[in-house]
Amino acid sequence: MTRYVALLLAGALVGAAALTVATETAVAAESKITILYDAFGNDAAMKKDWGFSALVEVAGKRILFDTGNDGDIFAANVKAKGVDLTNLDFVVLSHRHSDHMAGLNHVLTVNPKVKIYAPREGFGIYGSSLPASFYRKDESLPPQMRYYDGKPPEVMTFGTAWQGANFEVIEKTTEIAPGITLIALVSDAPGTRELRELSLAVNTPDGVMLLVGCSHPGIDKIVEAAAAINPKIHLIAGGFHLVAAPDDVITRLVTALKDVFKVENVAPGHCTGEPTFAALKQAFGNRYFYAGVGTSLPLGSSMGGGERRGEGPALEEDDLTSYRRLARREDPFGMRARSGP
Ligand SMILES: [Zn+2]
Numbered sequence: 278m279t280r281y282v283a284l285l286l287a288g289a290l291v292g293a294a295a296l297t298v299a300t301e302t303a304v305a306a307e308s309k310i311t312i313l314y315d316a317f318g319n320d321a322a323m324k325k326d327w328g329f330s331a332l333v334e335v336a337g338k339r340i341l342f343d344t345g346n347d348g349d350i351f352a353a354n355v356k357a358k359g360v361d362l363t364n365l366d367f368v369v370l371s372h373r374h375s376d377h378m379a380g381l382n383h384v385l386t387v388n389p390k391v392k393i394y395a396p397r398e399g400f401g402i403y404g405s406s407l408p409a410s411f412y413r414k415d416e417s418l419p420p421q422m423r424y425y426d427g428k429p430p431e432v433m434t435f436g437t438a439w440q441g442a443n444f445e446v447i448e449k450t451t452e453i454a455p456g457i458t459l460i461a462l463v464s465d466a467p468g469t470r471e472l473r474e475l476s477l478a479v480n481t482p483d484g485v486m487l488l489v490g491c492s493h494p495g496i497d498k499i500v501e502a503a504a505a506i507n508p509k510i511h512l513i514a515g516g517f518h519l520v521a522a523p524d525d526v527i528t529r530l531v532t533a534l535k536d537v538f539k540v541e542n543v544a545p546g547h548c549t550g551e552p553t554f555a556a557l558k559q560a561f562g563n564r565y566f567y568a569g570v571g572t573s574l575p576l577g578s579s580m581g582g583g584e585r586r587g588e589g590p591a592l593e594e595d596d597l598t599s600y601r602r603l604a605r606r607e608d609p610f611g612m613r614a615r616s617g618p
């Protein structure tokens with residue numbers, strides 16, 4: 278190799294390295310999750326309270342996920358982090374529990390027309406509709422004993438608690454923007470049976486970034502649905518709902534996340550529970566990311582997990598089959614402990 282070629286090569290390598298650094302910095306600066314509401318944290322500027330809210334900045338979008346438990350605290354935390362609520366692509370309300378919704382009035386004061394995705398609930402708080410054919414008719418009755426004098430509208434609409442808000446209710450798992458999917462599942466746990474919940478899955482070059490509100494349908498069920506989008510689960514953040522679960526249930530679930538679903542990184546918060554924080558920290562080590570209120574989690578390859586990049590599907594069918602067998606056992610994941618917010 279001549280000295281000239283060697284110099285050229287060296288120059289090209291330095292240039293490529295500089296370019297890589299610049300690109301990664303740009304990604305890190307743009308893609309992050311900022312926790313705006315939770316009951317733990319180490320940021321003195323933020324107020325702590327039970328509930329959840331996070332700002333997700335990923336794939337060029339700014340998404341507000343849930344709005345906390347108290348409108349005033351939510352507004353104070355939004356201000357403390359300098360978050361501009363007038364500049365959102367959309368809001369996601371994970372479910373109808375008040376510890377996830379109470380800040381919505383504040384959002385609407387600042388940004389009254391913002392698109393809000395919420396789960397479709399029959400006669401729910403977000404508004405709904407049904408064809409008038411849903412109820413039985415009796416034409417032998419006089420008109421004054423009949424609904425709408427016997428002439429109902431074709432579609433009956435039912436109001437929302439936030440009249441005028443721009444809701445779009447989601448019935449089943451839907452890709453709402455390229456790579457951005459709302460996973461719609463229903464809880465079957467006593468206390469929250471039939472409660473519908475949305476989780477946010479963003480398919481990034483590093484795998485799926487999954488943000489969960491309260492995981493009432495079961496964190497395992499939500500992760501399984503996310504794995505159908507892309508079996509490589511890069512990150513799960515949010516509430517795993519194991520706040521009152523016993524140790525054996527926690528152990529089984531942590532093992533499933535790590536060994537069956539091969540989740541790369543976790544950033545648990547909200548209703549995950551203190552013993553579950555400890556168990557996840559022990560299992561995931563430096564792939565456990567602290568996510569107290571006020572934390573900004575940079576997304577992307579800087580989180581690690583790259584050793585598995587380029588492999589095929591992370592889920593092995595054998596693992597999944599035995600996991601499903603296990604999960605069919607009575608109350609395998611502490612469903613009974615899952616009632617409440
Ligand atoms: Zn909650």
Ligand SMILES: [Zn+2]
Pocket residue numbers: 372374491493617618
């Ligand atoms: Zn809840």
